[in-house]
Amino acid sequence: MTYQGVFKVKSSPSLCSSLGFISLLYYLLIRFPKGIPRLLLLPLIIYLFYLIPWYSSSSLLRGVSSFFLTWVASFKLLLFCFDQGPLANCKSYLDFVLVSIFPLKIKENQTPSNIQFMSLYESVSLFNKPYLATSLQDFWGRRWNRYSSNILRMTIYDPTRKTLRGIVGIQSAKVIALILTLVVSGIMHEMLFYYITCAKKPTWEVTWFFVLQGLCMALEVVLKKLARANGWTQVHPAVSRSLTCGFVVATFYGLLVLPVWRNGQNDCGFR
Template identity: 60%
Template sequence: MEDETKNLSTPIALVLSSLGYSYVLATYMTKGLTRVLFLLPTFYLLTIFPWYFTSSLLRGVLSFFITWITSFKLLPFCFNKGPLTACKNYLDFVAIAIFPLKIQENTHPHLTLSLSFKTLSSIMARYELVTLFNKPYLATSLQDFWGRRWNRLSSNILRQTIYEPTQNVLVGNFVGVGKARILAMITTLVISGIMHELMFYYISCGTRPTWEVTWFFVLQGISMVFEGALKYLARVKGWTPVHPTVFNVLTLAFVSFTFSWFLVLPVWRSGRNECGFRPKILPFRE
């Protein structure tokens, strides 16, 4: 147990120090690509962090919160955007970067780091837990499910880092708003699929990706486009509205079936709890 604690103290210290580096150095760097370049060591450390843990469940959870979400919070921070820009001190920066938290409005930054109960209470009162799920079982469409109800933490981060910038670039290059939204949505889902593929890579101990996870999200994007077109056609033709319960059942059935086929089966085939190696980026393993 003592050896395991020693082994874990190193990656934890690396993450905390790399976030400290990002907070202090990036604050004094010109926003934009300069910050991104100087934060490359931090991004690298975040990618190897999950390998220090032997449990496949822990690797999956940490790759989501640390490798994916923390990295995607740092990216907009490089351009003075995103939730990390509201942080006034290092403790706030670490808490918001790692955990599903946001700083509450109308609160004042604490001036001391003493570990008294009163101070800890005031510190925790500054944070608000981000709602991860908003009753996904009530979704009446794929757009409602993925955009407003399922994993709102990753949805918000993807919107800030991928969807909105992509849409702005496409509109700025004389692409219609409608087409820009569709292309931005599909791009966002492809990136989401790649990040989920990375999570499965950690869970399966570095097994070569089958890309089924990525295709799952591509399929969701194509289906949302088809869904939107069908709704538009129904409005134009004046078809009789279908009861929301029918859409609810169809949405949940489609998501459940595709989820089982593209996500559950790959993990079932290749997931292992013990990798048998310590942290380092390894070549794909058969």
């Protein structure tokens, strides 16, 4: 099968055999010691996650499957390599596979005998009334797509902040970690658009959208600190909500919606 003449994917192995191979790799991964041994196996799984979305002739399904597999599941597995993240609590093979791919987490319940057991199918809340956000920090950190935000926090923000705080200071480490997290988010969204637009060359407008959000969030931190230091009057919530949502919508339309309309197509030219 050929996709826009950019790359080729052979019709064999089939999607079913690919999924079977992924199951085998999962089986091996959960039995490997944490650290380097698991990391050595991870590229094989990520490569298969890269291939699977191309089996769909729908741009929507390619975008959705690449989000859950190529991005989020890969990040979860990266955390699991160091025995961290949501997969670290899985006690069965089925739980491991489902939590890897879907927005689920292991729920801890307390029995009368005070013994904890794990049960699945507690879904992860994706949105928390984003229209009520009073700042960009509030919007991106606590209200919009909390599923990917949590994964980015665990894989990018927290490690970067902890690594740099002893070098550049606590506040500077937070700002750098914040901007880096948004840059990574932009690159991963660029990947989603790569699937949606049938492997067209990236324009990097999507990445710049998230870079812009990160820079503006860093500016918010500075302004809030100045406001507290100088005793400035707090902006009314109605005004801050309008400004926040207006800025997000305007930049979202210009840097995310328009590129998809220009380049998106449903059929990638399957043969």
